[in-house]
Amino acid sequence: xxxxxxxxxxxxxxxxxxxxxxxxxxxxxxxxxxxxxxxxxxxxxxxxxxxxxxxxxxxxxxxxxxxxxxxxxxxxxxxxxxxxxxxxxxxxxxxxxxxxxxxxxxxxxxxxxxxxxxxxxxxxxxxxxxxxxxxxxxxxxxxxxxxxxxxxxxxxxxxxxxxxxxxxxxxxxxxxxxxxxxxxxxxxxxxxxxxxxxxxxxxxxxxxxxxxxxxxxxxxxxxxxxxxxxxxxxxxxxxxxxxxxxxxxxxxxxxxxxxxxxxxxxxxxxxxxxxxxxxxxxxxxxxxxxxxxxxxxxxxxxxxxxxxxxxxxxxxxxxxxxxxxxxxxxxxxxxxxxxxxxxxxxxxxxxxxxxxxxxxxxxxxxxxxxxxxxxxxxxxxxxxxxxxxxxxxxxxxxxxxxxxxxxxxxxxxxxxxxxxxxxxxxxxxxxxxxxxx
Amino acid sequence: xxxxxxxxxxxxxxxxxxxxxxxxxxxxxxxxxxxxxxxxxxxxxxxxxxxxxxxxxxxxxxxxxxxxxxxxxxxxxxxxxxxxxxxxxxxxxxxxxxxxxxxxxxxxxxxxxxxxxxxxxxxxxxxxxxxxxxxxxxxxxxxxxxxxxxxxxxxxxxxxxxxxxxxxxxxxxxxxxxxxxxxxxxxxxxxxxxxxxxxxxxxxxxxxxxxxxxxxxxxxxxxxxxxxxxxxxxxxxxxxxxxxxxxxxxxxxxxxxxxxxxxxxxxxxxxxxxxxxxxxxxxxxxxxxxxxxxxxxxxxxxxxxxxxxxxxxxxxxxxxxxxxxxxxxxxxxxxxxxxxxxxxxxxxxxxxxxxxxxxxxxxxxxxxxxxxxxxxxxxxxxxxxxxxxxxxxxxxxxxxxxxxxxxxxxxxxxxxxxxxxxxxxxx
Numbered sequence: 001x002x003x004x005x006x007x008x009x010x011x012x013x014x015x016x017x018x019x020x021x022x023x024x025x026x027x028x029x030x031x032x033x034x035x036x037x038x039x040x041x042x043x044x045x046x047x048x049x050x051x052x053x054x055x056x057x058x059x060x061x062x063x064x065x066x067x068x069x070x071x072x073x074x075x076x077x078x079x080x081x082x083x084x085x086x087x088x089x090x091x092x093x094x095x096x097x098x099x100x101x102x103x104x105x106x107x108x109x110x111x112x113x114x115x116x117x118x119x120x121x122x123x124x125x126x127x128x129x130x131x132x133x134x135x136x137x138x139x140x141x142x143x144x145x146x147x148x149x150x151x152x153x154x155x156x157x158x159x160x161x162x163x164x165x166x167x168x169x170x171x172x173x174x175x176x177x178x179x180x181x182x183x184x185x186x187x188x189x190x191x192x193x194x195x196x197x198x199x200x201x202x203x204x205x206x207x208x209x210x211x212x213x214x215x216x217x218x219x220x221x222x223x224x225x226x227x228x229x230x231x232x233x234x235x236x237x238x239x240x241x242x243x244x245x246x247x248x249x250x251x252x253x254x255x256x257x258x259x260x261x262x263x264x265x266x267x268x269x270x271x272x273x274x275x276x277x278x279x280x281x282x283x284x285x286x287x288x289x290x291x292x293x294x295x296x297x298x299x300x301x302x303x304x305x306x307x308x309x310x311x312x313x314x315x316x317x318x319x320x321x322x323x324x325x326x327x328x329x330x331x332x333x334x335x336x337x338x339x340x341x342x343x344x345x346x347x348x349x350x351x352x353x354x355x356x357x358x359x360x361x362x363x364x365x366x367x368x369x370x371x372x373x374x375x376x377x378x379x380x381x382x383x384x385x386x387x388x389x390x391x392x393x394x395x396x397x398x399x400x401x402x403x404x405x406x407x408x409x410x411x412x413x414x415x416x417x418x419x420x421x422x423x424x425x426x427x428x429x430x431x432x433x434x435x436x437x
Numbered sequence: 438x439x440x441x442x443x444x445x446x447x448x449x450x451x452x453x454x455x456x457x458x459x460x461x462x463x464x465x466x467x468x469x470x471x472x473x474x475x476x477x478x479x480x481x482x483x484x485x486x487x488x489x490x491x492x493x494x495x496x497x498x499x500x501x502x503x504x505x506x507x508x509x510x511x512x513x514x515x516x517x518x519x520x521x522x523x524x525x526x527x528x529x530x531x532x533x534x535x536x537x538x539x540x541x542x543x544x545x546x547x548x549x550x551x552x553x554x555x556x557x558x559x560x561x562x563x564x565x566x567x568x569x570x571x572x573x574x575x576x577x578x579x580x581x582x583x584x585x586x587x588x589x590x591x592x593x594x595x596x597x598x599x600x601x602x603x604x605x606x607x608x609x610x611x612x613x614x615x616x617x618x619x620x621x622x623x624x625x626x627x628x629x630x631x632x633x634x635x636x637x638x639x640x641x642x643x644x645x646x647x648x649x650x651x652x653x654x655x656x657x658x659x660x661x662x663x664x665x666x667x668x669x670x671x672x673x674x675x676x677x678x679x680x681x682x683x684x685x686x687x688x689x690x691x692x693x694x695x696x697x698x699x700x701x702x703x704x705x706x707x708x709x710x711x712x713x714x715x716x717x718x719x720x721x722x723x724x725x726x727x728x729x730x731x732x733x734x735x736x737x738x739x740x741x742x743x744x745x746x747x748x749x750x751x752x753x754x755x756x757x758x759x760x761x762x763x764x765x766x767x768x769x770x771x772x773x774x775x776x777x778x779x780x781x782x783x784x785x786x787x788x789x790x791x792x793x794x795x796x797x798x799x800x801x802x803x804x805x806x807x808x809x810x811x812x813x814x815x816x817x818x819x820x821x822x823x824x825x826x827x828x829x830x831x832x833x834x835x836x837x838x839x840x841x842x843x844x845x846x847x848x849x850x851x852x853x854x855x856x857x858x859x860x861x862x863x864x
Contacts, residue, residue, distance in 0.1 A: 128563055146478075177730065184592065199633075286633070288537065290599070306537055424587075
């Protein structure tokens with residue numbers, strides 16, 4: 001099956017900067033900055049009070065009328081994924097029951113789904129309303145809960161938070177009955193999902209796959225956990241738009257964003273037969289792990305160096321055949337510095353610096369969603385031969401083989417490499433090539 | 438030349454036992470792993486029992502348990518199981534594996550919530566029908582702790598195993614609900630076949646025997662409420678079945694590329710010859726009633742293995758013991774195997790082990806490896822009242838001797854993600 005090639009034919013971003021590929025890409029080229037003060041809840045006693053929220057987003061716009069009721073049993077992460085799926089499928093010109101159109105109807109049995117997700121947090125107000133009916137002496141009472149109070153929770157409550165529901169709702173809506181997976185591997189999930197989906201197509205298990213990831217940690221627990229990890233920016237609550245500055249000398253932590261990106265991966269001949277628009281070809285992928293990263297007090301970038309090296313090898317590309325880097329760029333100083341070093345190692349043998357871009361400065365960290373979004377940005381960069389700007393970057397924090405531009409640049413781009421990593425040490429890389437080359 | 442994948446080591450921590458062989462004897466001896474829930478006060482809950490791992494201490498498995506002190510309960514299970522598998526594969530004695538070509542692929546669940554602090558912060562900041570987040574933040578930053586929070590992320594089991602075994606290769610964790618570890622093993626085998634890696638530590642670990650998960654499954658009416666007969670409460674394919682018995686545990690396997698395993702003289706317990714994955718794409722609350730999704734996974738696994746339906750000698754069922762699952766699964770087997778279905782023995786070890794959720798698939802595949810080795814099919818226990826809608830051969834109550842060449846293990850995840858694996862003796 002080595003002759004089966006994998007291309008990207010649909011892009012579905014849901015990002016703080018824009019929903020849908022047109023809005024997302026024009027905001028990216030304009031360098032639109034979306035980090036602002038938290039408005040969804042009172043953040044006044046949180047050390048970090050800034051975020052990259054989705055604005056004017058309603059998942060109800062992305063499902064058929066008879067499915068709108070089901071949006072109530074979707075946590076925010078699931079809602080984002082469902083919207084990404086709808087956007088990606090329509091962008092690919094595919095026709096499904098939930099996104100009907102004049103386009104090609106994929107064979108459900110050959111249509112796979114691989115969506116990465118993070119740890120979803122229960123809505124504390126929903127839980128609290130049920131809890132307060134079971135208190136004794138102001139404390140949670142297991143006996144009152146077990147003998148009836150738990151019935152104040154909706155019967156389908158658990159389904160709202162199961163990580164596989166991103167994929168399950170999407171497969172139901174779009175009739176993807178082929179291979180189906182849910183990767184729960186933190187920020188690396190999106191690239192791991194794209195990698196695995198590409199391997200499904202290459203080995204012949206599917207012809208079309210909906211792949212990527214979505215996540216929202218924009219809730220009190222998310223802010224708390226990332227702050228306990230020391231990853232959030234706590235010093236710039238009064239200047240949110242410029243607070244998050246990956247790889248810049250002034251980087252001081254990240255902002256919590258939310259969003260996701262799903263893409264349509266398709267076997268090349270299948271895509272050509274239906275005359276699909278091809279954004280880029282997926283030519284290499286790899287993952288690698290850092291055995292020392294279990295120590296959370298010593299931040300790392302996982303094993304991005306090995307992931308990149310192995311992904312380039314799989315793509316049969318040398319470091320000087322890559323024209324664009326899309327690092328994970330969390331803006332957490334120790335992570336940025338580690339990632340900068342990792343790219344230098346992976347690019348060993350390359351003479352010139354490598355142009356790079358990251359969206360984290362503009363919208364904050366999207367966690368699992370970030371690796372979905374960076375794959376989309378890589379595909380668009382290759383398709384339009386454009387490097388989007390990296391906002392909030394003026395001077396590098398450490399000597400680097402990557403160069404970031406303040407404004408969009410039109411330049412020949414042959415191939416792009418994206419990387420991601422997560423707390424705990426898992427990391428992944430994907431290499432995309434311009435199509436046609 | 439096609440790269441073949443063999444299982445060279447297995448380890449387990451489950452409600453019946455903390456070793457592979459003791460688990461097997463317990464299964465064949467008709468033991469059940471069910472008892473009252475002890476992790477929280479469940480005495481008024483509609484379901485007050487579970488298949489819990491008993492008397493488990495990580496110190497019994499590793500000399501340096503303190504290294505994993507911050508880890509969650511399911512991570513401790515995973516470490517114990519992985520150390521056993523590593524030893525069984527002969528790697529503790531002589532380890533020549535290239536660390537970048539060694540992958541980790543798990544179907545591990547999320548860790549448990551820091552329940553008391555999570556609840557008390559909500560309750561103590563409750564003002565006028567909602568959490569006052571400013572008040573909440575003051576309390577939460579004081580009460581909650583870094584490791585208790587971050588260890589809940591599903592990828593943290595990977596971090597501990599990577600640390601323990603020095604894994605620098607790809608590390609994946611998947612959460613396709615009850616099908617997770619079957620999928621993990623299938624995808625790990627695929628990565629070895631594709632030459633992305635040469636070996637993998639794979640399987641699953643999960644513990645959902647905690648307040649919110651039991652609450653969630655209770656609200657879904659998925660759990661057996663047979664509190665008065667908890668020892669026999671899990672009754673797959675029996676007319677009187679009333680839900681699954683939730684369990685916890687971990688099973689880890691070492692997979693290796695056949696030639697490399699042969700070269701180092703590794704034990705070869707079984708070969709993974711087929712893997713199939715599918716989605717029901719039906720409803721989030723119900724399985725496709727005709728079982729088309731589950732049948733598609735089985736058919737895909739058969740095609741992957743290049744086998745015809747009549748070549749399968751035993752099917753290890755998902756067999757949860759819920760009203761719906763067992764009927765749907767019966768229909769799915771009929772759809773995939775056609776006229777051969779009635780002749781193929783099928784059994785559900787969940788009748789004795791309970792439902793280990795993410796860890797279920799790997800644990801069940803382990804029993805398939807043992808069945809293949811001993812020519813013995815583990816029974817479906819507690820099957821005394823046949824259900825007219827479940828009319829296949831479920832190997833009721835007593836183990837059966839049989840000549841086994843190809844064995845299939847099925848897992849069907851809540852939400853409709855299905856996975857099937859086929860194993861064979863190594864030739």
